[in-house]
Amino acid sequence: MDRFSALADPTRRSILELVATHGGMSTTDISSNFSMSQPAISQHLKVLRTADLLVMEKRAQQHLYTVNKDTLLEIEDWVRRMGRVWNARLDRLEEVLRKEKRTYIPKKKGRKI
Amino acid sequence: MMNPIHKQVVFTRVFDAPRELVWKAWTDEKLVQQWWGPKGVTNPVCEVDAKNGGLIHIVMEAGEELGSAKGMRWPMKGQFVELTEPEKIVFTAIAINNDQPILEHTTTVTFEVQGEKTKMTVEILVTRALPGSENALAGMQAGWNQQLDKLVEFVYTM
Numbered sequence: 001m002d003r004f005s006a007l008a009d010p011t012r013r014s015i016l017e018l019v020a021t022h023g024g025m026s027t028t029d030i031s032s033n034f035s036m037s038q039p040a041i042s043q044h045l046k047v048l049r050t051a052d053l054l055v056m057e058k059r060a061q062q063h064l065y066t067v068n069k070d071t072l073l074e075i076e077d078w079v080r081r082m083g084r085v086w087n088a089r090l091d092r093l094e095e096v097l098r099k100e101k102r103t104y105i106p107k108k109k110g111r112k113i
Numbered sequence: 114m115m116n117p118i119h120k121q122v123v124f125t126r127v128f129d130a131p132r133e134l135v136w137k138a139w140t141d142e143k144l145v146q147q148w149w150g151p152k153g154v155t156n157p158v159c160e161v162d163a164k165n166g167g168l169i170h171i172v173m174e175a176g177e178e179l180g181s182a183k184g185m186r187w188p189m190k191g192q193f194v195e196l197t198e199p200e201k202i203v204f205t206a207i208a209i210n211n212d213q214p215i216l217e218h219t220t221t222v223t224f225e226v227q228g229e230k231t232k233m234t235v236e237i238l239v240t241r242a243l244p245g246s247e248n249a250l251a252g253m254q255a256g257w258n259q260q261l262d263k264l265v266e267f268v269y270t271m
Contacts, residue, residue: 002241002242002243003242004216004239004240004241004242005240005241005242007239008238008239008240008241079122082122082237083122083124085151086124086235087124088151088152089148089149089150089151090124090126090233091151091152092147092148092149092150092151092152093128093138093148094126094128095148096138096144096147096148097128097129097130097134097135097138098129098130100130100134100137100138100144101129101130101134104130104131104134106131106133107133
C-alpha cells in the first residue's frame with residue numbers, strides 16, 4: 001500500500017501521531033491507546049510498516065515502533081509543494097473575484113426603486 | 114512547525130467578496146476556467162457540472178511563461194459528492210499524468226461569511242497515490258517557481 005492510502009485512514013493517522021510523539025512503542029503500548037482489538041491494531045501497524053511510515057526494531061524481547069523520519073519529511077515536502085500550487089491558484093481566484101465583484105448584483109438585497 | 118500526519122492538507126484564505134460570488138466562482142465553469150490554472154497555466158478543458166453526482170473535468174496546460182514545461186498537461190477527472198449552496202462543496206477526483214492516474218483525492222471546500230468577506234477553506238485528503246505522483250507535481254511546480262518569487266501567506270492547519 002502506498003503511503004497516502006495508508007494515511008487516508010484516521011486510525012492509522014492517530015497511530016502515527018501517537019508514535020511520533022512518544023518514540024519507541026510496543027504493540028501493547030499502542031493498543032492501550034485505542035478501543036479496538038490488538039489484532040486490528042497489529043493489522044494497521046503492518047500497513048504503516050509496509051508503507052514505510054513506521055519502522056520496527058527488535059529491542060531485547062520487544063518489538064518497538066518508531067516513525068520513519070525520511071518518509072515523513074518527503075510527505076512534508078510534498079504537502080509544501082501542493083501548498084504552492086494551491087496558493088498560486090487562489091491568487092488567481094482572488095483576481096477573478098475582484099473583477100466579478102464590479103458587475104455583481106447581490107441577490108438578497110432589497111429591490112431598488 | 115506543521116505536523117504532516119495529523120490531518121489532511123488544509124488551506125484557508127479570506128476573499129474580499131460576498132459568499133454567493135465565491136460560490137459562483139466554484140460552480141460556474143466559465144469562472145473556474147479563469148482561475149483553476151495558476152499564472153502561466155491555461156485550462157483548455159474545463160467542464161464543471163455543479164450538482165450532486167455531476168462530473169468535473171479540468172485539464173491544465175502549461176503556457177509560454179513556464180518555459181521548458183510549456184505544453185505539459187495535467188488533467189483531473191472527478192465527480193461532485195456534495196453541494197450545499199452556498200456553504201460546502203465536496204468532490205472526489207483523480208489526477209492524471211501521461212495518461213496514468215497518479216492520485217486520488219477528496220476535496221472539501223467550505224465557505225464562511227466574515228462580514229463583507231468570505232473565508233474559504235480547502236481540505237484535500239489524498240486517498241491513493243501511485244508512483245510518479247511526486248514527479249508530476251514537481252514538474253508542475255518547477256514552472257511556477259520561476260514565476261512565484263513572492264508567495265502570499267497561506268495557512269496549513271495541520
